[in-house]
Amino acid sequence: MSLARFAIAFLGAALVAGCSDNPLTAPSTQAGAALLATKDPTRPFGSRCETAITFLSPLPGDPPNLLRLHIDYVCQLQHLGRTTGSAEQIVIFTSPTTTTASNTTTYTAANGDHLFAHWTGTSTSSGPDITFSGPEIYAGGTGRFADASGSAWISGTASFVTNTGRFTAAGTLSY
Helix, strand or coil: CCHHHHHHHHHHHHHHHHCCCCCCCCCCHHHHHHHHHHCCCEEEEEEEEEEEEEEECCCCCCCCCEEEEEEEEEEEECCCEEEEEEEEEEEEECCCCEEEEEEEEEEECCCCCEEEEEEEEEEEEECCEEEEEEEEEEEEECHHHCCCEEEEEEEEEEECCCCEEEEEEEEEEEC
């Protein structure tokens, strides 16, 4: 028998043995599933975003210390890539230089998947410049983020002269 025929026969026999019903030689789907189950789906998550701020008209009954904003984001987020976002934010002035704020954000990943987030935080102002921080909580989305969860600490700045801002986020995301 030539060397080439021997190699083909040997590989064929190995392939047949590997696909047999013998539990000692059959591929283990249980081992593969166990390996996947032990992997931690929690990933480090971070971002940097640039924002454009639009002031919205007050709604009937809004108190005078409440401000409504629409914020558009352009971000670079881990696991999402270049991302856009859109948020509706409510700001409540608690003093002339401090506020509390909250918003609901939909991030849209480069492939069209959405990640849903809710942010609450505080801010201080020095003239038209604002610094803000607080936790952002991730809960669901579409596509690969349908069951997403996690959180990140957001901190950033905004200017009401230019109606722009920027922020960074650091935390974890599971999906």
